[in-house]
Amino acid sequence: MTNLQDMYDIATRLRKELITKHMETGMAHIGSDLSCLNVLLTLYAKVMGENDKFILSKGHAALALYSVLHYVGILKDDIYSTLGQDGSLLGEHPLYGIDGLEFATGSLGHGLPLAAGMALAKKMSSEGGFIYVLLSDGECQEGSTLEAMNFIARERLDNLICAIDSNLWQAYDRTLFQIDKVRGVFGAAGWEDIRVIDGRKFEDIYNALADGNRNGPRLVISKSIMALGVKSMEDQLEWHYRPPTREQAERFIREIEEG
Amino acid sequence: MRNAFVKELIEQMNVDKNAVLLTADVGWNSFDHIREKYPDRFVNMGLSEQSMAGVAAGMAKMGKNVFMYSIIPFMLYRAFEQIRDDICYPDLPVRLVGTGASFSYGEAGSTHQPFEDLRIASALPNMVVLSPSDPREVEVLFKRMKDVKHPVYMRLGRTGEPIIHNNHDNIVLGKTLKLTEGKDILIVSTGFVTKVALEVAKILNAKDNVVEAIEMHTFMPFDYESIIDAAEGKKLVITVEDNNGALEEKVANALLKAKTRSRFISFKIPDQFTHIAAKQNYILRSYGISVDNIIKQIRTVMI
Numbered sequence: 001m002t003n004l005q006d007m008y009d010i011a012t013r014l015r016k017e018l019i020t021k022h023m024e025t026g027m028a029h030i031g032s033d034l035s036c037l038n039v040l041l042t043l044y045a046k047v048m049g050e051n052d053k054f055i056l057s058k059g060h061a062a063l064a065l066y067s068v069l070h071y072v073g074i075l076k077d078d079i080y081s082t083l084g085q086d087g088s089l090l091g092e093h094p095l096y097g098i099d100g101l102e103f104a105t106g107s108l109g110h111g112l113p114l115a116a117g118m119a120l121a122k123k124m125s126s127e128g129g130f131i132y133v134l135l136s137d138g139e140c141q142e143g144s145t146l147e148a149m150n151f152i153a154r155e156r157l158d159n160l161i162c163a164i165d166s167n168l169w170q171a172y173d174r175t176l177f178q179i180d181k182v183r184g185v186f187g188a189a190g191w192e193d194i195r196v197i198d199g200r201k202f203e204d205i206y207n208a209l210a211d212g213n214r215n216g217p218r219l220v221i222s223k224s225i226m227a228l229g230v231k232s233m234e235d236q237l238e239w240h241y242r243p244p245t246r247e248q249a250e251r252f253i254r255e256i257e258e259g
Numbered sequence: 260m261r262n263a264f265v266k267e268l269i270e271q272m273n274v275d276k277n278a279v280l281l282t283a284d285v286g287w288n289s290f291d292h293i294r295e296k297y298p299d300r301f302v303n304m305g306l307s308e309q310s311m312a313g314v315a316a317g318m319a320k321m322g323k324n325v326f327m328y329s330i331i332p333f334m335l336y337r338a339f340e341q342i343r344d345d346i347c348y349p350d351l352p353v354r355l356v357g358t359g360a361s362f363s364y365g366e367a368g369s370t371h372q373p374f375e376d377l378r379i380a381s382a383l384p385n386m387v388v389l390s391p392s393d394p395r396e397v398e399v400l401f402k403r404m405k406d407v408k409h410p411v412y413m414r415l416g417r418t419g420e421p422i423i424h425n426n427h428d429n430i431v432l433g434k435t436l437k438l439t440e441g442k443d444i445l446i447v448s449t450g451f452v453t454k455v456a457l458e459v460a461k462i463l464n465a466k467d468n469v470v471e472a473i474e475m476h477t478f479m480p481f482d483y484e485s486i487i488d489a490a491e492g493k494k495l496v497i498t499v500e501d502n503n504g505a506l507e508e509k510v511a512n513a514l515l516k517a518k519t520r521s522r523f524i525s526f527k528i529p530d531q532f533t534h535i536a537a538k539q540n541y542i543l544r545s546y547g548i549s550v551d552n553i554i555k556q557i558r559t560v561m562i
Contacts (some may be wrong), residue, residue, distance in 0.1 A: 048414060096349045102320060104348050107340060113310040117317020124279070124299060144341065147310035155302075257266065 026082030041165020051129025109142025153190030
């Protein structure tokens with residue numbers, strides 16, 4: 001069993017870093033970042049190997065991905081420090097062509113087909129390794145996601161692991177795809193290996209993503225909440241949009257430190 | 260044109276183990292041989308054009324040589340944003356091959372009549388747009404396509420287009436093709452209506468070389484310079500296309516930079532849905548895209 005205790009400390013550090021970055025840059029989507037940070041961190045720090053690839057389909061959580069890529073050393077200081085500056089290659093959604101970013105995501109519903117293509121290409125070439133993709137629960141509503149989930153099941157792409165950050169909000173409403181519906185729709189499309197896990201627990205996340213038993217594609221529904229990990233921000237839609245003010249940021253960071 | 264494409268694709272798949280064909284439930288009969296011979300590299304995506312574009316991008320990113328195929332509006336219009344974000348922005352060399360250009364599915368109705376595809380495909384940065392006029396050009400452009408490190412959109416007719424090019428030698432991807440020499444009139448065409456433009460040129464050139472006909476089989480990147488050069492000294496410039504003004508606009512743009520001021524007439528599809536089911540020739544004729552009408556209009560201006 002991999003030691004995952006350190007993940008909690010690292011995640012706490014990155015949560016504080018993200019609150020500061022959003023405050024400094026004025027960028028949106030802090031709530032989405034915090035919601036999926038644990039999954040991203042587990043993937044990059046503990047799960048993914050050399051032959052694996054990852055696509056952030058919910059591209060609006062780009063800052064969470066940048067913070068993790070920076071933590072594992074893929075995203076270098078000289079680029080990470082440009083966040084928020086005019087001319088930066090780090091957008092509020094990922095641009096194309098930076099190490100660690102396979103595609104420019106941000107328009108929802110693109111990630112699952114892209115992951116399917118990468119996984120299928122790997123199979124055709126008899127290459128090892130896995131394709132990981134992280135979707136928001138909201139983007140399950142996109143037709144292209146539904147197209148791809150059916151295709152992936154039919155092709156039995158057992159080298160593809162799709163995680164869904166189930167934080168129960170989409171941009172202007174409660175998500176239409178709550179956990180049971182996500183499970184039902186993927187199940188009806190032919191996905192058999194579907195796991196619902198606690199997105200707060202690194203042990204859960206790790207076990208679901210890293211489990212080597214494979215029989216077809218795997219869906220991991222990570223139960224989360226908007227702005228996970230900062231109690232006074234949690235489950236409030238405004239954090240899909242607003243960056244924290246300096247005063248708020250200081251308060252939220254204190255709150256994290258006090259646990 | 261479609262048969263020429265399938266023949267070339269089979270040849271490519273024979274020698275290139277990375278070549279993969281994705282189709283969105285289109286190609287019954289045409290692709291049966293490929294499906295049988297290369298079941299691992301033939302993928303029927305089903306009715307999933309958006310997903311097909313994403314899958315194509317993902318595969319290309321992993322080094323596959325991907326051909327994706329469907330009927331033009333379904334492939335290019337339905338999946339436009341996937342093509343933009345996932346294929347064109349990363350500049351991946353996916354080959355998007357669309358059948359049923361313009362009114363080649365004319366009887367199928369307005370949903371199947373893509374007469375705006377040239378502008379739509381050309382709007383995308385990095386996209387190379389090929390608009391061949393006959394099966395021979397499809398062959399040549401297909402073979403040259405392997406050197407193009409960008410996404411390519413190739414539009415095909417499917418009404419048994421006749422061969423109008425005598426030889427392969429002067430068909431060069433990226434270069435304008437000169438069909439006839441002439442001193443007074445320049446006719447610029449693209450796609451299968453080049454056949455009409457060429458007939459007009461031949462008739463008017465019976466006694467004396469008055470018409471220079473050139474063809475833009477490579478629509479993007481558009482070779483503006485060749486139009487500017489060819490327009491020099493011409494009294495009249497004409498465009499002939501199966502689209503609603505994509506060629507007209509580009510040629511007019513080039514003419515603004517030409518030294519000579521010439522008269523300009525365009526033969527194109529108007530900005531309207533046909534709202535009829537009819538054979539391609541009927542529709543083109545009704546819009547004045549016919550040898551008789553073009554010659555008549557030229558005579559009106561040149562007298």
